[in-house]
Amino acid sequence: AMAVVCVAVVSKENYPLYVKTTVPDSDLKFHYLVHTSLDVVEEKVSFLSEHARGSSERRELYLGQLYPSEEYKIYGYVTNTKVKFVVIMENTNSYAKDNEMKALFKKLHSAYYNLLRNPYYTPGHQIQSKMFDQTVASLMQQSSK
Amino acid sequence: LISTMARQARATESRKISSELFTLTYGALVNQLVKDYESDVEVNKQLDKMGYNIGVRLIEDLLARSNVGRCHDFRETAEVISKIGFKTYLGVTPTIANWSGGYDEFSLILDHNPLAEFVEIPDDHKKLFYSNILSGVLRGALEMVHQEVEVKFIQDTLRGDDTTEIRLKFIRKLEDAIPAGEE
Numbered sequence: 388a389m390a391v392v393c394v395a396v397v398s399k400e401n402y403p404l405y406v407k408t409t410v411p412d413s414d415l416k417f418h419y420l421v422h423t424s425l426d427v428v429e430e431k432v433s434f435l436s437e438h439a440r441g442s443s444e445r446r447e448l449y450l451g452q453l454y455p456s457e458e459y460k461i462y463g464y465v466t467n468t469k470v471k472f473v474v475i476m477e478n479t480n481s482y483a484k485d486n487e488m489k490a491l492f493k494k495l496h497s498a499y500y501n502l503l504r505n506p507y508y509t510p511g512h513q514i515q516s517k518m519f520d521q522t523v524a525s526l527m528q529q530s531s532k
Numbered sequence: 533l534i535s536t537m538a539r540q541a542r543a544t545e546s547r548k549i550s551s552e553l554f555t556l557t558y559g560a561l562v563n564q565l566v567k568d569y570e571s572d573v574e575v576n577k578q579l580d581k582m583g584y585n586i587g588v589r590l591i592e593d594l595l596a597r598s599n600v601g602r603c604h605d606f607r608e609t610a611e612v613i614s615k616i617g618f619k620t621y622l623g624v625t626p627t628i629a630n631w632s633g634g635y636d637e638f639s640l641i642l643d644h645n646p647l648a649e650f651v652e653i654p655d656d657h658k659k660l661f662y663s664n665i666l667s668g669v670l671r672g673a674l675e676m677v678h679q680e681v682e683v684k685f686i687q688d689t690l691r692g693d694d695t696t697e698i699r700l701k702f703i704r705k706l707e708d709a710i711p712a713g714e715e
Contacts, residue, residue: 504552504650506559516652 399469405514498522572659583668591673
């Protein structure tokens with residue numbers, strides 16, 4: 388099974404709000420991976436937005452796999468307020484189905500939304516929430532089964 | 533007149549407001565108080581005052597929509613508060629517990645607090661009782677039915693305590709007319 392090794396939340400101005408990883412001592416590496424994937428995110432979002440223009444379709448939030456890499460599979464998701472979620476998984480031989488990834492991102496999006504319901508969290512600030520940590524931890528655990 | 537009031541009560545009940553908006557509004561309120569009054573103790577006091585002003589009005593609505601009669605003792609009061617008051621306005625029925633020997637003090641234990649869903653208080657506000665507006669509401673409402681009751685939060689899960697517990701202590705029956713002014 389595929390293991391989630393990193394979950395990141397990035398603000399609409401493209402600075403990190405939250406980066407959690409299961410691999411010890413590799414924060415910097417994952418920060419870098421997330422950062423480099425942001426260009427691809429921007430590209431995909433503008434592509435999708437262009438094609439949705441003129442029709443009444445809304446942009447799909449799930450972006451799918453962002454770019455191929457030897458070690459990892461990197462997936463993206465952008466909300467309508469331009470908050471970005473990046474999930475990095477270990478590259479094993481098995482593939483994660485689109486449905487599974489969409490479900491994972493939905494849970495993440497839901498957790499983010501719940502975070503906004505806390506009057507003590509200001510959007511755009513670093514995320515320091517036990518509830519959010521718990522959700523991310525359960526997503527990381529689930530995938531590694 | 534009574535049937536008109538009953539009709540109005542039914543009409544108001546079917547107009548629901550999103551609980552989302554309610555919890556966000558309450559949160560914004562507490563947040564603003566925290567910014568305006570730097571001490572947690574002061575914020576608790578302000579919440580209590582606001583609650584009092586709500587309570588003295590809310591009781592009229594409660595009495596109009598439910599057919600509850602006079603409470604003969606504090607035990608009946610407790611039942612009404614939990615099963616009718618809290619149920620009507622917050623959709624929860626707190627457990628009544630920890631009665632004192634003379635049945636003049638009890639606690640309400642809230643397993644679920646709709647005001648505080650998804651709220652996480654930062655560590656530097658440990659003295660804040662986030663839902664302290666409820667203390668005031670209870671105090672004000674009870675005063676209007678001629679009971680002077682001291683109400684305060686003893687525990688709050690938002691502060692890291694095991695439960696959320698409100699303590700109510702009966703002080704005395706109020707015989708004379710309540711002064712019309714608010715606090």
